[in-house]
Amino acid sequence: MSEERELLDRFAGPEEDLERLGRRLAERAEAEGLLEVAWRTVESPVGRLLLAATDRGLLRVAFANEDPDAVLADLARRVSPRLLRASRRLDPVVGELEEYFAGRRRVFDLPLDQRLSTPFRRRVQQQLPRIPYGSTATYREVAVAAENPGAVRAVGSACATNPLPIVVPCHRVVRGDGTTGGYRGGPAVKQLLLALERGERPAA
Amino acid sequence: MDQPFEVAVRDHGAVVLRVCRAVLGPGADAEDAWSETFVSALRAWPELDPAADVRAWLVTIAHRRAIDAVRARGRRAVPVAEPPERERGDGARGDGEPELPDEELWSALRSLPDKQRRCVAYHHLAGLPHAEVAALVGGTPEAARRASADGIAALRRAMARAGRSRA
Known part of the structure; x- marks a missing residue:
């Protein structure tokens, strides 16, 4: 049957056609209000980031240590399965992240x-x-600021589960003993972000 | 269905494109049918049964969108229209690189009766069982089986002839 396979493979056309059609689909979906979750990736000094947004705003930032397929499956279940790779909605996010990593954006x-x-x-x-920007607070200080001074542990888990790291700066929350503490993207990423904000440029 | 629609495009986009091209020829009509298929599918996606066979479901939608495309061609009514000059296999779409399979294939395909061409597309390209193909094109599963076997044999013969005349 390999002769037949060979014959059938001639219907395929080049890979670029599918990429172009995929982009066109995302644009159509956006125009018709069917694109409920748009996502893309972007390279950064802390590795590849996955970004996802609804029409309300940025929904999720995931570091490279999370499996992208698992992240997308989770968003499909919890937000909407009408989820497609699409750049345009995330262009402003990519722009602000680039400025942040270049040291030109603080907020x-x-x-x-x-x-x-x-x-x-x-x-x-x-x-x-x-x-x-450039400073840190302890978990306890954040608990006090959230008007729940007893909730230090809960503040810890709110930081650990922050769906929007970097943009919502949970990396600025550190332990009372001065050590950095955990981070969704790993402790090295947390240290790199804090160093960046102290004015130490990452070796990109 | 609570899986990302993205996955359906990634897993089945290529098969649906082959089916659209087999039914409509290698031109813009096939690409439009592909787009219409996935827009319709995206609209219906959240309500689709999670146990559904996604590929068969998409091929069914592509079948309908291809019928729409044929109707939209109006009374030209050639089963597979002559592709526009720029989309022929002999040339390219601008950059000198032949982007689509050769003209021999499309002309062999154009020579098939409409039902045979669909049966080849839905069974051989999309992998639907004959019973499901029959549900789409009408008639019995046995007739669908015969049509796809006759279609693929005719395609092979036409391709072999083209190969000999080229040699």
Whole structure:
């Protein structure tokens, strides 16, 4: 049957056709209001980042240590399976991240879709941008700021599960003993982000 | 269906494109049918049964969109229209690189009766069982089996003739 296979393979056409059709599909889907979750990847000094957004705003930032297929499957289940690779909606995010990694941006100015966080975690995460660029706060300080001083452990888990790392700066929250503490992207990434904000340029 | 639609495009985009090209020829009509297929599928995706055979479902949609495309061609009514000059296998779409399979294949395909061509597309290219092909094109599964076997044999003969005349 290999002769037949060979014959049938001649219908395939080049790979670029599918890429072009895929882009066209994403544009059509966006225009017709069918693109509920758009995603793309971007290279950065902390590795490849997966970005996903709804029409409300940025929904998810994932580091390279998370399996992209698992991240997308989770978003499909929890937000919408109408999910496609599409760049345009994420262009402003990519622009601000580039400025951030170049040391030219201290505050992100992006609409966020925080529906992946529970109300308590969202409240904690909303405190985080108040920690100024280049400085840190302890888990306890954040718990006090969130008007729940007993909730140090819960603050820890709100940081550990932050669906929007970098943009919502959970990397600025450190342990009371001065050590860096855990991070969704791994401790090395956390240290790199803190060093960047201290003005030490990463070797890109 | 709660899987990312992205996965359906990635896993089945190529098969659907082959089917559209086999039914409609290698031109813009096939690409439009591909786009219409996936837009319709995206619209219906959240309601699709998670146990559904996604490829067969997409091929069914492609079948309908291809019928729409043939209707839209109106009364030209050639089963597979002559491809526009720029999309022939002998030339290229601009950059000198032949981007689509050769003209021999498409002309062999054009020579098949419409039903045989669809049966070849749905069975041999998309892998649907004869019973499902019959549900799409009408008639019995046995007739669909015969049509796809006759179609693929005719294609082979035509390709062999073209190969000999080239040699």
